[in-house]
Amino acid sequence: MRTTTPTQDFVRGIWKENPVLIQMLGLCPALAVTNSVANALAMSAATFFVMSCSSVLISTCKRFIPHEVRISSYILVIATFVTLADMLLQAYAPVQHKELGAFIALIVVNCMILGRQESFSSKNNPFRSLLDAIGTGIGFTIALVMMGGFREIFGTGSFLGVPLFGPNFEPWVIMVLPAGGFLTLGFILLAMGYFEQRKKTKAGKAGKAGKAVEATS
Amino acid sequence: MSEESKNQDQIDVDINLENTVDSAAKDEPVPEEVSTFRLVATLAVAGALAGLLIVLVNLHTKPIIDKWKAEQLQLAVYEVLPGVERYDTFYLVNDELSAELPSGAKESEFKRVYVGRDEKGETTGVAISRGESGFQDVIMVIFGHDPVSGKVSGMKILDSKETPGLGDKIFKDMDFVDQFFAGPETPLLGVKAGAGKGQPNEIDMITGATISSKAVIQIINNAMAEWKPVLDKGIPRAPVETVSAEEAP
Numbered sequence: 001m002r003t004t005t006p007t008q009d010f011v012r013g014i015w016k017e018n019p020v021l022i023q024m025l026g027l028c029p030a031l032a033v034t035n036s037v038a039n040a041l042a043m044s045a046a047t048f049f050v051m052s053c054s055s056v057l058i059s060t061c062k063r064f065i066p067h068e069v070r071i072s073s074y075i076l077v078i079a080t081f082v083t084l085a086d087m088l089l090q091a092y093a094p095v096q097h098k099e100l101g102a103f104i105a106l107i108v109v110n111c112m113i114l115g116r117q118e119s120f121s122s123k124n125n126p127f128r129s130l131l132d133a134i135g136t137g138i139g140f141t142i143a144l145v146m147m148g149g150f151r152e153i154f155g156t157g158s159f160l161g162v163p164l165f166g167p168n169f170e171p172w173v174i175m176v177l178p179a180g181g182f183l184t185l186g187f188i189l190l191a192m193g194y195f196e197q198r199k200k201t202k203a204g205k206a207g208k209a210g211k212a213v214e215a216t217s
Numbered sequence: 218m219s220e221e222s223k224n225q226d227q228i229d230v231d232i233n234l235e236n237t238v239d240s241a242a243k244d245e246p247v248p249e250e251v252s253t254f255r256l257v258a259t260l261a262v263a264g265a266l267a268g269l270l271i272v273l274v275n276l277h278t279k280p281i282i283d284k285w286k287a288e289q290l291q292l293a294v295y296e297v298l299p300g301v302e303r304y305d306t307f308y309l310v311n312d313e314l315s316a317e318l319p320s321g322a323k324e325s326e327f328k329r330v331y332v333g334r335d336e337k338g339e340t341t342g343v344a345i346s347r348g349e350s351g352f353q354d355v356i357m358v359i360f361g362h363d364p365v366s367g368k369v370s371g372m373k374i375l376d377s378k379e380t381p382g383l384g385d386k387i388f389k390d391m392d393f394v395d396q397f398f399a400g401p402e403t404p405l406l407g408v409k410a411g412a413g414k415g416q417p418n419e420i421d422m423i424t425g426a427t428i429s430s431k432a433v434i435q436i437i438n439n440a441m442a443e444w445k446p447v448l449d450k451g452i453p454r455a456p457v458e459t460v461s462a463e464e465a466p
Contacts, residue, residue: 066251069260076260080267084274091278094285098376173425177380 009120009128013136019112020143021192026112030144031181033103037160040148041141042096046089046104048137050081051113055133059121074117075108082107112140150184151175289375290346290359294331297361297371298342301333307453314453330444332452333361340452342370347440351432354378356387358436360397364448369405369437372397377429384429393430396420403441407434 004012019025026047033043054077058065065073086104089097097104107113116136121129152158155175157165174180294304307314308327318324331344346359356377361370374388386393402418407430413419422430 064259066256066259068251069256072260073263076263076267080270083271087271087274087278087282091281091285094282173383177383 006128006131009124010131010135013132013139014142015139018139018143019115019136020140021188023112023115025115026110026140027185028106029103029110030147031178031185032106033100034144034147034151034181034184035155035176036152037145037148038096039099040144042089042093042100043103044137044141044144046082046085046100047107047110047113047140048134049085050078050107051116051137052130052133053081054078054113054117055121055129056126058117059124059126059129062122065122070122071114071118074114074122078113078117079108112136146188147181147184150188151180155180293346293359293373293375294333294344296373297344297359298331298333299361299370300335301341302336304331304333304344306331309447312447313450314447316453330448338454340364340454343444343448343452345440345444346375347436348376349432349436349439351377351379351387352384352426352428353380356429356432356436358433360437360440362403362441362444362448363400364452366400366402368400368402369397370400372433372437374433379426379429384426386423386426387429387433390423393421393423404438405434407431 013019017023020027020030029043029047033039054074057077058074082105085107086097089100089104116133120132124132149159152160153164154172157163157169157171172180175184295301298304305316306329307316308318308324308329309315310319310327314330318327332340333342333344335341341363343362343364344359345362346357348355348357350356354377356379357375358372359375360372362368363370372394377385377388379385379387388394397420401420404418405420406416406418407422408414408419410421410424413421420430420434422434
């Protein structure tokens, strides 16, 4: 049987296989709507809703979906939930809906959601799929809020709309523009790569040292 | 689509290798012949269910959304027409203002203005909304027009997707917005900030958001060019039934 436990299904997406920072999926919303923390949160919430619902539904109905039309069926399910999320957001959070604009509709083509359906929900039971979707959703939220935080702090000098610096702070306008999204993502990946590299080098040295000790004893 | 699904397969394979190393072979379904009818039927049923769900939720959310939009518009009309007690909506029918639509016509097909009245029912201003291309997408603006002096009495952005931090200053930069509330004369003239000659129709444009600022000025100028001849023919007084209700005592 499967080697992963439900806990692993849940935790995996949060950091170790973070959809944005490790798998590089769902970059369009990660770059486009992270110019403030509030937008990043609204986008994450909408994506989270769509992914959880789609995962549960698809894993429940997986027996009825012929292999040949699975991608179209997944897209259909995802698109339906996106439309629902769009209408519900517009009705109950009109301000956020106005800010996010066209990006809500673009959740449909978010590779991260389709990827989870294809690689996990179509092969697992609804409970595990939900855990997986929630974990991935949290990972997506972490990545987006991280980017939104950096960009809002430097680009407008505030966090969640609360001004952090005095009136003398000159905002780095570029950080809230598209270019700032690429820069932020690049620097985050750079930092992650650096620490990963260092960890590996350390582990390698420790391993070598351990072998050396073994050899001498 | 084929390219996308190819990419998807690629991603799928990568993830599979990591997640399900030992069970990949077991989970692979044995390919069996599925009839074309079954494929079509699956998608058709799924599509019908999806449609039904969307319709049901739309029935629930549409009134809320419409109400919110109407409230926003109402607030905007009161904001751009100072000192207004209430307003009437007039449609442009055959180049004339009319409170009634021709029978059988759809409301959304007609251009309209909102005529503000003071407590005596006298016309004090006209609110006009219009959209023009900005830097990113269409900018929707509603502005107040004083038919006596020909001045602008206020301006509000209803909808804009202008660049955050630059173009969105057209509604976030109060120095820019307040110029419209100061009652400039039409047609407006956009000038570089600080380069104005003190004319009453000058608007200082925002540095770094010239296109967005110009769009706002264009909207007002174009709307005035379109509506002025109509408004000059005379604005109808308050509709009879409301007048009798208001002025009878």
